[in-house]
Amino acid sequence: MSLTADLLIHARWIVTVETDGEVLADHALAIRDGKIVAIVPPEGVAAVSAKETVHLPRHVLMPGLVNLHCHAAMTLLRGYADDLALMDWLQNHIWPAEGKHVSDEFVYDGTLIGMAEMIRSGTTTVNDMYFYNSAVARAGLAAGMRTFVGCSILEFPTNYGLNADDYINKGLKERDEFVGESMVTFTLAPHAPYTVSDATFRKVVTLAEQLDLPIHCHIHETQDEINGSLTEHQVRPLARLAALGLLSPRLVAAHMVHLNDEEIALAAHHGVSVAHNPTSNMKLASGIAPVQKLLAAGVNVGIGTDGAASNNKLDMLADTRMSALLAKVGTQDPTAVPAATALRMATLNGARALGIEARTGSVALGKDADVIALDLGALETAPTFDPISHIVYAAGREQVSHVWAAGRALLRERQLVTLNEGELLGKAEAWRLKIAG
Ligand SMILES: CSC[C@H]1O[C@@H](n2cnc3c(O)ncnc32)[C@H](O)[C@@H]1O
Numbered sequence: 001m002s003l004t005a006d007l008l009i010h011a012r013w014i015v016t017v018e019t020d021g022e023v024l025a026d027h028a029l030a031i032r033d034g035k036i037v038a039i040v041p042p043e044g045v046a047a048v049s050a051k052e053t054v055h056l057p058r059h060v061l062m063p064g065l066v067n068l069h070c071h072a073a074m075t076l077l078r079g080y081a082d083d084l085a086l087m088d089w090l091q092n093h094i095w096p097a098e099g100k101h102v103s104d105e106f107v108y109d110g111t112l113i114g115m116a117e118m119i120r121s122g123t124t125t126v127n128d129m130y131f132y133n134s135a136v137a138r139a140g141l142a143a144g145m146r147t148f149v150g151c152s153i154l155e156f157p158t159n160y161g162l163n164a165d166d167y168i169n170k171g172l173k174e175r176d177e178f179v180g181e182s183m184v185t186f187t188l189a190p191h192a193p194y195t196v197s198d199a200t201f202r203k204v205v206t207l208a209e210q211l212d213l214p215i216h217c218h219i220h221e222t223q224d225e226i227n228g229s230l231t232e233h234q235v236r237p238l239a240r241l242a243a244l245g246l247l248s249p250r251l252v253a254a255h256m257v258h259l260n261d262e263e264i265a266l267a268a269h270h271g272v273s274v275a276h277n278p279t280s281n282m283k284l285a286s287g288i289a290p291v292q293k294l295l296a297a298g299v300n301v302g303i304g305t306d307g308a309a310s311n312n313k314l315d316m317l318a319d320t321r322m323s324a325l326l327a328k329v330g331t332q333d334p335t336a337v338p339a340a341t342a343l344r345m346a347t348l349n350g351a352r353a354l355g356i357e358a359r360t361g362s363v364a365l366g367k368d369a370d371v372i373a374l375d376l377g378a379l380e381t382a383p384t385f386d387p388i389s390h391i392v393y394a395a396g397r398e399q400v401s402h403v404w405a406a407g408r409a410l411l412r413e414r415q416l417v418t419l420n421e422g423e424l425l426g427k428a429e430a431w432r433l434k435i436a437g
């Protein structure tokens with residue numbers, strides 16, 4: 001039987017992430033109208049006629065990575081304030097700098113730079129949270145990434161908003177500009193339990209239900225956050241949020257570092273997804289999240305980079321590796337978070353957290369073609385016994401050769417297709433001059 005396709009990608013290996021450990025040798029992926037229409041065994045390729053054919057003889061083809069927690073525009077503050085704890089970093093360095101510099105232009109330029117870095121490290125979906133939401137959405141459309149635009153909500157004023165109602169109103173108005181854009185989804189992003197009131201959290205829950213929106217919030221990031229909540233509210237943050245109705249399958253809880261067994265059970269009971277940010281949590285010395293226990297309890301855990309001001313990379317391959325390693329050292333159990341689990345966290349679990357697992361997150365018939373290729377022919381990944389082991393433990397972002405999102409090429413032979421590297425370098429330098437004064 002013959003098949004027509006827009007694009008046929010032949011790969012040495014395809015890692016589907018449909019079932020842990022599944023590796024298809026010498027298969028090809030047929031893509032039509034941005035979707036995967038066939039996964040073709042070697043004996044079937046002669047029957048496929050494609051407008052474009054790509055041969056990847058040393059490569060592994062796999063689902064695009066899902067960055068489940070990011071502030072892409074903060075690339076412009078990369079290396080601005082290092083080696084500090086979260087609240088010192090935020091209150092004494094980052095928030096003052098954001099107060100001086102954040103604008104629509106800052107967010108657009110910074111997000112584009114962040115997206116270029118993410119594309120070059122194999123990320124096709126980003127769950128972002130920042131200010132000037134339409135600038136984030138425009139950057140997502142220009143880059144071609146699947147973009148979740150978190151409308152930040154805080155009680156205090158910033159350059160973008162005056163108070164919680166103002167952030168919400170502006171966010172929803174900006175959302176209207178992008179109705180019908182299949183690659184852009186708006187979410188509600190109350191910043192954290194220590195910056196958002198009970199009344200605002202209640203409003204967020206009501207709006208999210210009315211408009212069917214995901215919610216994205218920093219939760220239980222540090223021990224200080226929990227101590228502060230006990231003083232102010234006489235209850236730990238997660239219990240407060242549970243009482244306010246925030247815990248549900250629409251919630252992506254970023255960090256979740258400090259959790260007791262009761263809180264893990266509570267998250268599982270409500271179907272909350274967790275965005276694990278191992279590098280940011282290590283760099284800010286926030287702690288080690290109990291990922292192994294969360295997974296064992298049935299919680300859906302994905303992986304995020306957080307912003308480049310606390311990571312300092314937007315490299316999902318690095319954070320996937322770190323997720324596996326940190327789980328082992330945290331539990332003193334080498335079997336904790338094996339490679340296939342880490343890979344699932346970075347792909348399918350991220351998609352599930354965002355409610356798009358039917359569209360992306362694995363290589364499967366009918367899904368959107370969000371796929372990436374890594375060249376495993378390099379010395380650094382030779383020999384290859386198991387491509388999944390190399391993806392997680394040995395390969396680096398420099399081995400990401402090709403990226404497609406919804407079948408559109410974003411990276412070819414490591415060259416950006418949708419974005420101009422030279423232009424972005426110029427923008428980064430102009431912002432450095434401005435920020436450094
Ligand atoms: C309202 S989202 C943007 C807001 O969050 C700040 N931020 C960046 N990283 C973190 C983090 O790890 N925990 C808490 N807040 C963070 C960022 O600087 C923006 O002000």
Ligand SMILES: [Zn+2]
Binds near residue numbers: 071218307
């Ligand atoms: Zn964050």
